[in-house]
Amino acid sequence: MRDMLIIDGLQYVNWNRQLFEEAQQSGVNTIHVTIAYWENIRETLQNIGTWNRHFLNHADLIMPVHKAEDILEAKRLGKVGIIFGFQNCSPIEDDVKMVEILHQLGVRIMQLSYNNQSFLATGCYEDQDGGITRFGKQVIKEMNRVGMVIDMSHSAEISTLEAIELSQRPIAITHANPLFFHKALRNKSDKVLKAIGESEGMIGFSMYPFHLKNGPDCTLRAFCEMVGQTAEMIGIDRIGIGSDLCLNWDYSVLEWMRSGRWTTGVDYGEGSAEKPSWPAQPSWFTGAKDMYTIAEGLSAEGFNEEQIAKVMGKNWLSFFEKSFSKSLINS
Amino acid sequence: MRDMLIIDGLQYVNWNRQLFEEAQQSGVNTIHVTIAYWENIRETLQNIGTWNRHFLNHADLIMPVHKAEDILEAKRLGKVGIIFGFQNCSPIEDDVKMVEILHQLGVRIMQLSYNNQSFLATGCYEDQDGGITRFGKQVIKEMNRVGMVIDMSHSAEISTLEAIELSQRPIAITHANPLFFHKALRNKSDKVLKAIGESEGMIGFSMYPFHLKNGPDCTLRAFCEMVGQTAEMIGIDRIGIGSDLCLNWDYSVLEWMRSGRWTTGVDYGEGSAEKPSWPAQPSWFTGAKDMYTIAEGLSAEGFNEEQIAKVMGKNWLSFFEKSFSKSLINS
Numbered sequence: 001m002r003d004m005l006i007i008d009g010l011q012y013v014n015w016n017r018q019l020f021e022e023a024q025q026s027g028v029n030t031i032h033v034t035i036a037y038w039e040n041i042r043e044t045l046q047n048i049g050t051w052n053r054h055f056l057n058h059a060d061l062i063m064p065v066h067k068a069e070d071i072l073e074a075k076r077l078g079k080v081g082i083i084f085g086f087q088n089c090s091p092i093e094d095d096v097k098m099v100e101i102l103h104q105l106g107v108r109i110m111q112l113s114y115n116n117q118s119f120l121a122t123g124c125y126e127d128q129d130g131g132i133t134r135f136g137k138q139v140i141k142e143m144n145r146v147g148m149v150i151d152m153s154h155s156a157e158i159s160t161l162e163a164i165e166l167s168q169r170p171i172a173i174t175h176a177n178p179l180f181f182h183k184a185l186r187n188k189s190d191k192v193l194k195a196i197g198e199s200e201g202m203i204g205f206s207m208y209p210f211h212l213k214n215g216p217d218c219t220l221r222a223f224c225e226m227v228g229q230t231a232e233m234i235g236i237d238r239i240g241i242g243s244d245l246c247l248n249w250d251y252s253v254l255e256w257m258r259s260g261r262w263t264t265g266v267d268y269g270e271g272s273a274e275k276p277s278w279p280a281q282p283s284w285f286t287g288a289k290d291m292y293t294i295a296e297g298l299s300a301e302g303f304n305e306e307q308i309a310k311v312m313g314k315n316w317l318s319f320f321e322k323s324f325s326k327s328l329i330n331s
Numbered sequence: 332m333r334d335m336l337i338i339d340g341l342q343y344v345n346w347n348r349q350l351f352e353e354a355q356q357s358g359v360n361t362i363h364v365t366i367a368y369w370e371n372i373r374e375t376l377q378n379i380g381t382w383n384r385h386f387l388n389h390a391d392l393i394m395p396v397h398k399a400e401d402i403l404e405a406k407r408l409g410k411v412g413i414i415f416g417f418q419n420c421s422p423i424e425d426d427v428k429m430v431e432i433l434h435q436l437g438v439r440i441m442q443l444s445y446n447n448q449s450f451l452a453t454g455c456y457e458d459q460d461g462g463i464t465r466f467g468k469q470v471i472k473e474m475n476r477v478g479m480v481i482d483m484s485h486s487a488e489i490s491t492l493e494a495i496e497l498s499q500r501p502i503a504i505t506h507a508n509p510l511f512f513h514k515a516l517r518n519k520s521d522k523v524l525k526a527i528g529e530s531e532g533m534i535g536f537s538m539y540p541f542h543l544k545n546g547p548d549c550t551l552r553a554f555c556e557m558v559g560q561t562a563e564m565i566g567i568d569r570i571g572i573g574s575d576l577c578l579n580w581d582y583s584v585l586e587w588m589r590s591g592r593w594t595t596g597v598d599y600g601e602g603s604a605e606k607p608s609w610p611a612q613p614s615w616f617t618g619a620k621d622m623y624t625i626a627e628g629l630s631a632e633g634f635n636e637e638q639i640a641k642v643m644g645k646n647w648l649s650f651f652e653k654s655f656s657k658s659l660i661n662s
Contacts, residue, residue: 041373041376042372042373045372045429045432046426046428048432049426049428049429049431049432050428052428052431052432053428095377095380097377097380097381097383097384098376098380100380100383101376101379101380101383101436104435104436104437105432105435105436106435
């Protein structure tokens, strides 16, 4: 099992050398890291600049993933592969040409909206869901062309279904759980899950407590049962892990994620006035090292070795092979 | 002669399909194109976005040059290779990390200053020349690291000499002429020329009338004599062409080049209140097609075939081989 390819479909970590070391020692081979929420393009370039320095200063521990083969190269070298992603489309501002520019800078995954309405799509916290916008359709075409994954983790239902329909490449929900497992605005209906399955997309299961039945008290067994049920519903090839692991941030960053610049009030997102802060993690998943615990849980649930390998990394790898490859479509 | 590699060390053209066709038919193999003067990073990204569309829409005529081999590839394919360059350091704003980001987006040449003082160096129109600044030293180091050419075409003398001294890679003056040929703030002293020669840098001779003896009335013979004299002074390997060909722009663009956002008045740059507009070109150089006329002029001046080949392109090629290659220096 220690030789298994492990890919985490989303983490949001305030990285430093110690955390890179921990990630590398954890056995995780590649991580999709969030590098923007509400940042405009200028602020995003600064974040990319910071990452460029990380790649230079910690070249012994991490490397950028620009194509699927880089994931295997990272594994061979014993480094952690890093895939850049945005949890919102703020970085492209109002300019479709920024998609290619950000792709040139290494960005490979972008959510069409965070919790709110964006220029492209509706977020899962809005009352009305207008689906994919005019600009959204152009951006989907451009993301398809350059090879940037459309991620609908935080988007509303109609927008998500339309994105699946419009996109010429399969799309991803990098980090969320099924609604049948736990009722939350961020979790996904059977309809969305099935559409993901039929279109050869991917869903990454989240260990963020707000997405779990009974929150931090969710058991590993309940989690793995849910994985099993989803596999039955949409197929073993369409599922992976997107832990949504958040590490080393203070409360102000949670405020930034939730409230950006769009409200002068306080938005608690998935939290509440009583519990505004970062939630406690379930005991069986407190860091990347616990990816093996998940694998063991799946084994106990009756998954065979090949099935476990798929869920823990192989499915993401095949998805990224299709997703990052050169232009499907001309201009 | 029609098989000769031709590289133009600088053009500033308002490109469209017709002009790309003309460039391709002219026999010029690679052009260093200016894509920013006073643009900040956001505006520069827009310019790069426009170029990305050019590369897509005119893929039969042009291709980006990111490494020296791309120049030979462009020649093989019969396309015009395009090297991105800035005539000022405005695009990096106050952020050294933008050097690598712009390099990732294909930029390979940057002037440390235009006519004015910049954050990095002094421009040739200032009264005082403080040399390379603290930030300038950091940027030179970073440009050396990533492989971006330092261009001092519009910089003042002390700044230029210091840049040559500080840089671990040879630097370029992509477009200017010797002061001994024509007295102008933009032309270069013997001291600068010799320092360029000794450090294995390059100077590209300009056909912009303000840099020529007798302006538009300068004869081809006088121009070629000057090339010969410079070759004697600094060596046949250190010289090339940087035509400074400007095409298809209206007067407002000349105003932007000269006055940017730094004055509410009018700055005439190399022009004057009496002759504010674009100057007429010398009759023997009105477009890229006339590069062969230069080559013929050099032949009449007594240059042999190999020498002509060096001046017209081979010297730039060797210079770019050294300049664009991967990191010389770590971090």
